Amino acid sequence: MRKWTEVDIPRQNGRIAVVTGANTGIGFETARALAEHGATVVLACRSREKGEAAANRIIENTPGATIETAQLDLNSLDSISSAADVIRSRHDHIDLLINNAGVTGLSGVTEDGFEIQFGINHLGHFALTGLLLGHIAAAPAARIVTVSSIGHRFGRVDPDSPADSTGNAYAKSKLANLLFTYELDRRLANTPAIALAAHPGGASTEVFRYSPAAFRLPNLAIARLFGRTPAMGALPTLRAATDPHAKGGEYYGPSGLFEIQGYPAPVKSSPRSHDPVRQAALWEISEKLTDVRYRG
Numbered sequence: 001m002r003k004w005t006e007v008d009i010p011r012q013n014g015r016i017a018v019v020t021g022a023n024t025g026i027g028f029e030t031a032r033a034l035a036e037h038g039a040t041v042v043l044a045c046r047s048r049e050k051g052e053a054a055a056n057r058i059i060e061n062t063p064g065a066t067i068e069t070a071q072l073d074l075n076s077l078d079s080i081s082s083a084a085d086v087i088r089s090r091h092d093h094i095d096l097l098i099n100n101a102g103v104t105g106l107s108g109v110t111e112d113g114f115e116i117q118f119g120i121n122h123l124g125h126f127a128l129t130g131l132l133l134g135h136i137a138a139a140p141a142a143r144i145v146t147v148s149s150i151g152h153r154f155g156r157v158d159p160d161s162p163a164d165s166t167g168n169a170y171a172k173s174k175l176a177n178l179l180f181t182y183e184l185d186r187r188l189a190n191t192p193a194i195a196l197a198a199h200p201g202g203a204s205t206e207v208f209r210y211s212p213a214a215f216r217l218p219n220l221a222i223a224r225l226f227g228r229t230p231a232m233g234a235l236p237t238l239r240a241a242t243d244p245h246a247k248g249g250e251y252y253g254p255s256g257l258f259e260i261q262g263y264p265a266p267v268k269s270s271p272r273s274h275d276p277v278r279q280a281a282l283w284e285i286s287e288k289l290t291d292v293r294y295r296g
Contacts, residue, residue, distance in 0.1 A: 003263040005235065009242045012039035016091050016139075017241075018132070020044045020072060020125065021101025023054040026147070026200050029234035030098055032058050034241070035065040039096070042087060044072040044128075046101075074101055074124030076111040077290060084131035093138040096241050099125040099146040099177070104170045114289065118163070121173035123290055126180060130292035142193040145240045146181050148251070149174040149199050150259055153270045159281040163289060178251070178273035179282045185248040186279075187294065194248030196240040197269070200233030201254035201261060228261060236264040 017034045021027035022043035035041045035058050045051030051069035059065050070086050073079035087094070102121045110119035129136075129144055136142045155175030156167050162176075178197055185195035236252040246252070251269050256262025272278065287293055 004239050004243070004265070005263065006033050006036075006231075006238065009033060009037045009238060010244060012037040012242065015039045015095040016042070016093060017096035017098065018042045018044055018070075018087060018094055019096075019098040019100055020074065020128070021046075023047065023050040025230045026234045026237065027098070027100040028054055028057075029231045030100060030237050030241075031067075032061070033231075033234065033238055034096070035067055036062050037242075040066040040068070042068045042070050042090075044070045044083060044087070044101075046071070046073045046075075072101075072128070074120040074128070075116070077124075077127055078111075080124055080127045081131060084128060087132065088135055091135065093142075094132055094135045095139045095142050097129060097132060097136060097142075097144045098237060098241060099129065099144070100237065101125075102147065102149075102173075112289075114163075115169055117169040118173045118176065121170075122176035122180065123286060125177070126286045127290040127292045129184070130287075130290070130294045133294055136193055137191055140192055143241055143246075144181075144184065144193065144195045145237055146177045146195070146197050147199065147237055148177040148181075148197050148269070150201065150253075152178055152199075152273060155272075157272070157278050157282055159275075159277045162278070162282045162285045175270070175273055176282055178269050179275075179279045180286070181251075182249055182274060183276075183279035183283050188248065194246075196246060196248065196250050196252065198236035198240045198252040198264070199259070199267075200236060201256075201259055202228060239264040 017039045019031045022031040023045040031041045043051045048071045055067040072083035106116045108116045151171045152174035155171035181195050181197040240252045252264050253259045253267040254262035255265035
């Protein structure tokens with residue numbers, strides 16, 4: 001099997017890309033690679049200072065890169081709405097939306113009262129995507145890529161109570177990312193836009209940085225011992241976002257054993273993620289909780 005790498009990314013000149021959680025890890029590497037290939041990249045980050053520092057890093061390494069920042073806290077629907085307003089005011093269309101930001105190992109609720117991992121990883125991105133959808137639909141061949149995880153296989157979303165907070169919250173949020181992607185792609189069928197998903201496999205990133213020490217330290221140790229670099233972890237996202245042959249509803253991940261290592265290729269998600277009843281139930285409750293209704 002041929003190895004797909006950053007050199008396979010087509011030129012992105014003239015394209016506008018929004019990447020959430022772009023100040024570090026896989027999000028940063030995704031933004032960097034898109035900028036190096038000519039895209040105008042908006043780094044949508046919780047911390048304004050960290051977003052600006054990441055932008056400066058990219059510009060230092062790629063003189064002439066066009067980088068913007070937007071403050072986005074997926075913990076807050078008000079912040080999501082404000083960030084969407086800012087992004088829409090700057091651009092008349094969006095070619096790529098990369099829903100990358102995520103948290104794990106946290107307990108508690110968001111500012112709006114949602115279980116924090118489900119709220120940030122799924123509901124926050126659901127709201128942001130819906131608020132930007134008009135600008136996405138204005139692009140000639142837009143893509144929405146949402147980053148899931150191998151861990152989605154351990155998630156449960158009950159069709160009768162899709163927002164229930166019991167069980168493995170992180171795995172549930174990552175399953176929700178896929179249920180959302182497949183339902184969204186179906187709804188985009190009569191538009192030029194498509195929705196895809198990706199997962200990084202085993203990558204050494206800062207996703208554990210806000211987790212309690214008892215959870216964070218052992219997971220960081222495992223990731224550093226066995227995880228691949230964030231640049232490698234970003235490749236499935238980049239392929240989903242830029243490969244001319246990628247199709248709506250596809251899921252990209254590492255092609256190696258157990259999808260932990262290897263170069264990006266189309267992979268299969270769990271049967272549960274393809275359940276149309278769960279997809280529809282999650283969509284309905286997500287609209288209700290976020291008060292975001294999707295329009296073209």
